[in-house]
Amino acid sequence: MADHARGVPVPPFRHKPTLAGELALLRPTTVNDVAALLPMLHDPEVARLTGSHDRDGFDEVRLRAWYGSRVDQDDRLDLAVVERATGRVVGESVLNDWDAGNESCSFRIAFVPGAHGRGLGTEATRLIVGYGFEELGLHRISLEVYASNPRARRAYEKVGFVAEGVLRDALLWDGERVDAVVMSVLAPEWFEHRGRAV
Ligand SMILES: CC(C)(COP(=O)(O)OP(=O)(O)OC[C@H]1O[C@@H](n2cnc3c(N)ncnc32)[C@H](O)[C@@H]1OP(=O)(O)O)[C@@H](O)C(=O)NCCC(=O)NCCS
Structure with a gap:
C-alpha cells in the first residue's frame, strides 16, 4: 500500500523530477554520473569558490556510494545538469538542508571546468x-x-x-579571509518574477 493511502505523510522530496529548459536538462543524479563529475570535484577553482577545504571524501568508492544513493534520499533533491546541446553532464544542482517546519531549504550548484559562463547556471x-x-x-x-x-x-x-546579510570572514583560503553573503528567495517574490528578476 502506498504511504499516502496509509495516511503517512509522503516527504515531498521523495519524487525525483526531470526538469527541462532551453539549454539545460536536470535529472536525478546516479552512480553513472561520477566519471563526468570528477573534474568538478577535483577542480581547485571550484574548491576555492565553494570553500571546500576537506576533499578526503572524494575517492571514487565513496563518490559512487554517495551518488548512487541520492535517488533514495527523501529530504533533499540532487539533480545532474545536462547540457542539451551536447548531452554532457556538466554539473549538479541541489536542494538540501530541508527544514520542514519552516518550509525552507538551501540551494547549491557547481559545474565542471569549461561549462561556465554560457547561461547554463542561470537556467x-x-x-x-x-x-x-x-x-x-x-x-x-x-x-x-x-x-x-x-x-x-x-x-x-x-x-x-x-542578499540579506554578510557572514564576515567566513572563509579562510590561502591565507585570506573572505566574507560569505547570505541570499534568499521567498515564495511571494518567486511568484512575482518566476526566476526572471533582472
Ligand atoms: C556558479 C555557476 C554554477 C554559474 O553558472 P554559469 O553557467 O557560469 O553562469 P551563467 O553563465 O548562467 O551566468 C553568469 C553571469 O555572471 C556574469 N559574470 C561572469 N563573471 C563575472 C564577474 N567576474 N563579475 C560579475 N559578473 C560576472 C556573466 O556575465 C553572467 O551574467 P549575464 O548573463 O548577465 O551576462 C558556475 O559558474 C560554477 O559552477 N562555478 C564554479 C562553482 C561555484 O562557484 N559554485 C557556486 C558556489 S556558491
Missing part, C-alpha cells in the same frame, strides 16, 4: 528553484556565496536571490 538555478516553490511548496530557499565569486552571485541575482 539550472531557475529550474530547480522554481520546482522548489511551485511543486514542493517551499516558502524560502537560501544560499551562501563568497564575496570572491561575483559570477555565481550574478547568476543568483538574475534568478531573484536577494
Whole structure:
C-alpha cells in the first residue's frame, strides 16, 4: 500500500523530477554520473569558490556510494545538469538542508571546468528553484556565496536571490579571509518574477 493511502505523510522530496529548459536538462543524479563529475570535484577553482577545504571524501568508492544513493534520499533533491546541446553532464544542482517546519531549504550548484559562463547556471538555478516553490511548496530557499565569486552571485541575482546579510570572514583560503553573503528567495517574490528578476 502506498504511504499516502496509509495516511503517512509522503516527504515531498521523495519524487525525483526531470526538469527541462532551453539549454539545460536536470535529472536525478546516479552512480553513472561520477566519471563526468570528477573534474568538478577535483577542480581547485571550484574548491576555492565553494570553500571546500576537506576533499578526503572524494575517492571514487565513496563518490559512487554517495551518488548512487541520492535517488533514495527523501529530504533533499540532487539533480545532474545536462547540457542539451551536447548531452554532457556538466554539473549538479541541489536542494538540501530541508527544514520542514519552516518550509525552507538551501540551494547549491557547481559545474565542471569549461561549462561556465554560457547561461547554463542561470537556467539550472531557475529550474530547480522554481520546482522548489511551485511543486514542493517551499516558502524560502537560501544560499551562501563568497564575496570572491561575483559570477555565481550574478547568476543568483538574475534568478531573484536577494542578499540579506554578510557572514564576515567566513572563509579562510590561502591565507585570506573572505566574507560569505547570505541570499534568499521567498515564495511571494518567486511568484512575482518566476526566476526572471533582472
Ligand atoms: C556558479 C555557476 C554554477 C554559474 O553558472 P554559469 O553557467 O557560469 O553562469 P551563467 O553563465 O548562467 O551566468 C553568469 C553571469 O555572471 C556574469 N559574470 C561572469 N563573471 C563575472 C564577474 N567576474 N563579475 C560579475 N559578473 C560576472 C556573466 O556575465 C553572467 O551574467 P549575464 O548573463 O548577465 O551576462 C558556475 O559558474 C560554477 O559552477 N562555478 C564554479 C562553482 C561555484 O562557484 N559554485 C557556486 C558556489 S556558491
